Amino acid sequence: MTNFTQDFNKPKPKSVEGTYSTNQRNKGGAEKERKKTNQTNKSNVKWPQYGANPSVLFNSLEINIIVEGELMRTKGFISFIQAWHMLNTTSVHKRSVLIPGFEYNSMPDDIQKIFYTILIEKENANIYCNLKNYEDLFNRQDVQGPFLFLSKTLDKAKKVKNIAYKLHKELRFFTLDNEGRLSGFANNEISAKQAIVPADEVFKVMNVITQCYPASRLIHGIIDKGKTVYDDQGNEITLLQEFMSNAASITYRTNQTGILAKIYAPNVLRTTYFENKTELMLQKPIRRKGIGWPVSKLYDVNGCFVGAMIPQAEGLPLMQSVLGEEQLKLNFPRWNKKDLCELTICILEHIIFLQDRHIFFGCINPQSIFVKDKNQVYFVDMDCYQIEGYPCVSQNITFQPPELQMSGIRKRLYTQQTENYEIAELAFMLMMPGKTPYAKEKNTDMAQSIANMRFPFSWSGQPGNLDVDRPSGRWRFVWSHLGGLKRDFYNTFMSGKEFNAPEKRKSPRFWLHEVQIFRKDLEHPYDLESLELFPKTFKRDAKTQFFKCPYCGIEYPKFYFYRKYFDTPYRICNSCLNTPSDKFFECISSYHASADRKFIYSKKMAIFHRLAADQNPDWHKQRYCSECKHIRLQVYKKLRCRNCDCSFDFTFGQKEDYDKRFGIDNWKLPNYCPDCQKKRKQF
Numbered sequence: 001m002t003n004f005t006q007d008f009n010k011p012k013p014k015s016v017e018g019t020y021s022t023n024q025r026n027k028g029g030a031e032k033e034r035k036k037t038n039q040t041n042k043s044n045v046k047w048p049q050y051g052a053n054p055s056v057l058f059n060s061l062e063i064n065i066i067v068e069g070e071l072m073r074t075k076g077f078i079s080f081i082q083a084w085h086m087l088n089t090t091s092v093h094k095r096s097v098l099i100p101g102f103e104y105n106s107m108p109d110d111i112q113k114i115f116y117t118i119l120i121e122k123e124n125a126n127i128y129c130n131l132k133n134y135e136d137l138f139n140r141q142d143v144q145g146p147f148l149f150l151s152k153t154l155d156k157a158k159k160v161k162n163i164a165y166k167l168h169k170e171l172r173f174f175t176l177d178n179e180g181r182l183s184g185f186a187n188n189e190i191s192a193k194q195a196i197v198p199a200d201e202v203f204k205v206m207n208v209i210t211q212c213y214p215a216s217r218l219i220h221g222i223i224d225k226g227k228t229v230y231d232d233q234g235n236e237i238t239l240l241q242e243f244m245s246n247a248a249s250i251t252y253r254t255n256q257t258g259i260l261a262k263i264y265a266p267n268v269l270r271t272t273y274f275e276n277k278t279e280l281m282l283q284k285p286i287r288r289k290g291i292g293w294p295v296s297k298l299y300d301v302n303g304c305f306v307g308a309m310i311p312q313a314e315g316l317p318l319m320q321s322v323l324g325e326e327q328l329k330l331n332f333p334r335w336n337k338k339d340l341c342e343l344t345i346c347i348l349e350h351i352i353f354l355q356d357r358h359i360f361f362g363c364i365n366p367q368s369i370f371v372k373d374k375n376q377v378y379f380v381d382m383d384c385y386q387i388e389g390y391p392c393v394s395q396n397i398t399f400q401p402p403e404l405q406m407s408g409i410r411k412r413l414y415t416q417q418t419e420n421y422e423i424a425e426l427a428f429m430l431m432m433p434g435k436t437p438y439a440k441e442k443n444t445d446m447a448q449s450i451a452n453m454r455f456p457f458s459w460s461g462q463p464g465n466l467d468v469d470r471p472s473g474r475w476r477f478v479w480s481h482l483g484g485l486k487r488d489f490y491n492t493f494m495s496g497k498e499f500n501a502p503e504k505r506k507s508p509r510f511w512l513h514e515v516q517i518f519r520k521d522l523e524h525p526y527d528l529e530s531l532e533l534f535p536k537t538f539k540r541d542a543k544t545q546f547f548k549c550p551y552c553g554i555e556y557p558k559f560y561f562y563r564k565y566f567d568t569p570y571r572i573c574n575s576c577l578n579t580p581s582d583k584f585f586e587c588i589s590s591y592h593a594s595a596d597r598k599f600i601y602s603k604k605m606a607i608f609h610r611l612a613a614d615q616n617p618d619w620h621k622q623r624y625c626s627e628c629k630h631i632r633l634q635v636y637k638k639l640r641c642r643n644c645d646c647s648f649d650f651t652f653g654q655k656e657d658y659d660k661r662f663g664i665d666n667w668k669l670p671n672y673c674p675d676c677q678k679k680r681k682q683f
């Protein structure tokens with residue numbers, strides 16, 4: 001291939017050496033000539049080899065080194081740039097790598113902050129701002145090749161190589177290993193690429209629901225625990241205790257090891273839907289540990305279809321095992337965020353396996369995903385799959401994409417676009433254990449809130465949706481530690497952003513790749529708190545100062561403190577603000593209904609009273625609870641003033657005070673309105 005290009009596409013080089021020296025002497029002339037002959041600027045550069053360490057690159061003075069954004073988030077690049085910095089401080093000459101501004105800006109702010117010192121201040125990198133793309137870079141007169149392109153992914157490297165080739169620039173690409181040495185693109189890319197799928201395992205993609213017909217024979221009697229059913233071979237299978245159920249079926253353990261029996265309810269067997277769908281599924285030899293796939297149909301004693309035999313699954317549904325702090329503590333007390341990433345990777349790999357075969361979820365039912373351990377996940381319910389023209393049976397508002405929320409259609413075939421939405425949502429709910437991306441708006445239901453895309457989290461200075469309440473501290477802490485995933489989730493769920501439109505949504509392979517990167521970053525987290533499933537505070541970075549809350553002893557950035565009290569001796573964090581204090585008052589009203597008169601102040605109220613007492617010597621302790629305060633404002637009697645004839649109110653509060661002062665009912669109603677009373681007193 002290389003020979004072909006050299007022989008036919010380009011004029012024969014005079015001598016490789018000569019071309020190079022011409023360029024050196026007369027760049028402008030060579031440039032013109034190159035354009036004319038449509039020739040890539042091949043030089044006699046001594047290219048570094050795989051395994052070359054940063055010092056080899058540092059000393060390859062004729063090569064311009066470009067670094068791509070994703071690579072900067074790897075361990076390899078950190079090792080590389082640290083070594084580079086050492087060379088810059090110890091060598092006679094100075095060098096910078098070249099980073100296009102758009103690549104640098106694609107990094108989350110917190111990572112940019114970390115890099116600011118080593119990249120920019122120490123001049124180890126030259127950031128080329130004002131570039132829109134790689135074309136702009138290669139078209140610049142002041143940036144000369146040949147180029148060595150350092151990339152995280154092979155795809156990106158190939159893309160940029162292509163651009164360079166079109167603009168006649170010589171470019172070679174590499175990636176970096178963990179030690180920062182030049183490396184080829186290893187096999188870890190493979191899982192994120194299209195796997196080779198045997199053709200006989202792939203279903204058709206349909207856009208019309210397959211019709212089903214009334215079943216020709218109906219089953220008699222109820223088939224449940226203790227009953228016998230028969231498989232395709234006529235083997236007897238006894239149903240033991242229930243394993244799980246959905247609206248259409250109950251799945252039983254059986255007397256056969258490793259085999260479950262899914263038995264449909266008589267009413268759903270009135271049509272051929274489940275029998276035909278099972279038949280279709282049985283035609284494809286789909287076998288993967290963890291994927292619940294029928295291995296045989298099941299029949300009653302009369303030979304009527306009643307269900308399917310599926311492989312045994314283990315573990316507990318996602319909702320009961322992983323999606324929540326309590327669940328995680330109970331089932332996986334030793335897990336940290338890396339384990340959760342590995343579970344997510346395992347689930348996404350199952351999903352990718354299915355989608356490569358055009359098996360869709362339609363509406364993910366988290367109850368059908370069973371977790372035994374981080375690398376042992378079972379998709380237990382075959383009814384959840386959409387196969388060709390057979391829709392899935394589950395309907396789940398939470399996993400319906402915004403554009404379908406208000407459609408009112410119950411049964412439909414889902415598409416890759418809707419799949420992409422629910423997989424992104426599942427990834428979100430795993431990384432933020434149990435939290436759904438959209439918040440419920442006041443006065444509307446959840447469906448409408450999802451349709452309105454009320455995503456409450458902010459990213460990189462861009463706010464979350466302002467029509468819903470800000471998430472509580474604990475979710476904001478989890479969110480702040482999600483690294484690059486924050487950008488991905490924000491752009492997916494926030495209305496109008498980069499991956500938000502149905503056709504712009506990212507595929508499960510993208511999410512797999514991103515979670516893998518995040519998992520890798522957690523090998524050497526900048527902040528150890530990032531390893532916690534529920535971090536106690538925001539992620540630290542090089543720039544933000546943290547302050548200790550005197551109440552909980554946890555450190556937060558300034559913005560997380562109650563602003564009004566920050567510069568007083570009563571500094572308090574948002575988490576503590578509404579927790580109980582040791583201060584209280586007792587309601588003294590005779591109207592008080594319950595026996596318990598003690599009211600404990602929140603810390604916020606306690607501080608408020610304390611400050612008020614400090615500033616105002618007349619401030620007195622609270623005496624009435626809010627309920628009694630309300631009663632005391634009500635009118636006990638309407639009175640008429642003897643002096644000015646105005647009408648005035650005598651309240652329950654006044655009555656209570658009179659009772660206290662003069663003894664119960666040992667007093668007379670006032671004759672004069674408050675104004676006239678005052679005047680009379682003055683005389």
Ligand SMILES: [Zn+2]
Pocket residue numbers: 549550551552553554572573574575576
């Ligand atoms: Zn606190």
Ligand SMILES: [Zn+2]
Pocket residue numbers: 587588589591592593624625626627628629
């Ligand atoms: Zn009271």
Ligand SMILES: [Zn+2]
Pocket residue numbers: 641642643644645646672673674675676677
């Ligand atoms: Zn009066």
